[in-house]
Amino acid sequence: MVSYLRIKNSLTAISKGFTRIWRTSLKFRLGFTIFIAILCLGAISIATPGYYKNWYYFRKDTPPQLTSLDFLFGITTNGRSVFWILVNAIINSLAIAAVTTLIASHLGLFIGMVAGIKGGWIDRVLMFITDTFVTIPGFPLLYVLSMTLRPILTLPLLGLLISITSWPWPARQVRAIVLSLRERDYVTVARLSGMGTAKIIISEIFPHLLGWHLINATNTVLYSIGSEAGLAILGLSILQEDTLGTMIYWCQHFGALYRGIWWWITPPITALIILFVSLYLISAGLQEYFNPRLRG
Amino acid sequence: MVSKHLVQYIVGRVITYVVTLFTAFTIIFLLLKAIPTSIVELIVESMRATGTVYDPRALIELREALYEIFGLRGSLLEQYTTFLRRFLSMDFGPSMISFPTPARELVLRFLPWTIGLLTFTTILSWVIGNILGALASLFRKSSASKILRGVALTVYPIPYYILALILIFLLCYVIPVFPIGGGAPTAPFLSLEFWRQVVHRSFLPAISIIIPSMFGWWFLSSSTLTLNTLSEDYYVYGELRGLPKSYLFKKYVLRNILLPQTTALALALGGIFGGALLTEAVFAYPGLGLLLYRSVGSGDYGVALSILSLSIIGISTATLIIDLAYPLIDPRVRYR
Secondary structure (H helix, E strand, C coil): CHHHHHHHHHHHHHHHHHHHHHHHCHHHHHHHHHHHHHHHHHHHHHHCCHHHCCHHHCCCCCCCCCCHHHHCCCECCCCCEHHHHHHHHHHHHHHHHHHHHHHHHHHHHHHHHHHHHHCHHHHHHHHHHHHHHHHCCHHHHHHHHHHHCHHHCCHHHHHHHHHHHHCHHHHHHHHHHHHHHHCCHHHHHHHHCCCCHHHHHHHHHHHHHHHHHHHHHHHHHHHHHHHHHHHHHCCCCCCCCCCHHHHHHHHHHCCCCCCCCHHHHHHHHHHHHHHHHHHHHHHHHHHHHHCHHHCC | CCCHHHHHHHHHHHHHHHHHHHHHHHHHHHHHHCCCCCHHHHHHHHHHHCCCCCCHHHHHHHHHHHHHHCCCCCCHHHHHHHHHHHHHCCCCCECCCCCCCEHHHHHHHHHHHHHHHHHHHHHHHHHHHHHHHHHHHHCCCCHHHHHHHHHHHHHCCCCHHHHHHHHHHHHHHHCCCCCCCCCCCCCCCCCHHHHHHHHHHHHHHHHHHHHHHHHHHHHHHHHHHHHHHHCCHHHHHHHHCCCCHHHHHHHHHHHHHHHHHHHHHHHHHHHHHHCCHHHHHHHCCCCHHHHHHHHHHCCCHHHHHHHHHHHHHHHHHHHHHHHHHHHHHCCCCCCC
16 A cells, blocks of 8 residues: 555655656657657557568469558668658667666666765775776777677667667766765765665655766666667678668668669658657756756 | 876876776777677688589698688687787788688778768868857857857758768769779879869768768857857956957967867767768778778678777777877866
């Protein structure tokens, strides 16, 4: 019963916060609406017909029953419907991004908080590891990693790989924020009243980081989709799966740009740009909400 | 005055620098070792594929010799010490992708292209982006700055390689002004024609890097920093004193935003040695990024390691310099 109440309370808190951000920032409203629209487009992929993946396998005397949806965006040179590839690509790219966001942003948050709160040698060891990862250039590292793991690469694993390069910076930033928070009076009071470290982190420090964490999570989604597309353009993503990146890769592979097959190359690029702009608007809107100075 | 704390701080920082370098090198070494392609087998395969019949014993000897030359013999630990020695002397043995040119020579041949392109684009976009960003925040109400901000909001999130693809399509295919693949110039070295070709071939890669970083990152960060400065008490006071806007801009705004932006510039310059992997791959621009792309793709440890080591050294040296110089630039920061 108590836990039910707690869940209900936090749900109302979330919806209240959301309404407030929604009212404050035009950017957030705009970005969120576009993002939901893209998500809805991606959600159509549930209805994907089974033959979409390789309908060029069908024998000529028993062709698949095509609907007009198949021809909505035209077809590729090997006879696949661009529409179904696009909706699946959107969902797969977002799935990779979801994995990265879940892992990387929380790992960064956790390591930064622990290092900031604990201090001493724990801080030094954690920051040393972080600094080492900051030193290795991100995209080349990702390139080498995916080259190494290529035979066993799956979508979630790709998300995990991208996380490896995207947690160190957030960790450093969280640590800096926590270091300044740690010296505040109320934290000292909490500590002197016998509150445990975990309790202090959850109820005294984390609420101040929540805004920052939301913004960082949004940026991680952006980073993740971008990295996957970058890898795919070099031919190192999972080429047999449809993501926004691999879609561009295959377009380039079959020279779609130079053969004038614009209906194949335009959807993934437009989808990427719209997705990126909407996510960036969300993040900028959140920033405006949490840092009123920026409302210009 | 050199205090004891200062010396302690510098020594500690330098030790961290060295240890970080070695750890990063080790991680990269282990990763490269795990790449499934073996260049020696590739070389032997390609020799056999020409159709000539070789004596099997000679082939085995050749394979042994190649493993020896590339430092791939022995256990992992032995190989690690070999490469560590090569890392310390910055001599990574012969390259495998264009055998027998030494890896160092290969890297040095590609280096000027990357350095030239990236130094130019980074500094140019830094200067213009920062000034534009500060001005746009200073004259918030004007329509020009509104347009600029709109452009920045759209351009910043777009990845530069997407922009590169669009540029290639528009300026190489629809209106063929620029070459599709930018290779090294054919004209004799240092002639006028040589420079014309260099500019002609680096133009598109440069533009595709400059636009997102100038209108995107530098513009946005500097306008955010300026907004923060504008709401500080000393700025409001200066405004109330009736100081001219140009004076306020130079002395009150620029100085304050230059601090964090210089740090970011130094980091960006330190990152140059990694090359712009994607841009160079998309434009076939003969820089370190393209070399890295090829060497990792074919399992050439020597070349890949030397490029990655260069970029590790670049970034960590930049960080070291910033950490040591920051207290000199910013009097609010003290050595702890």
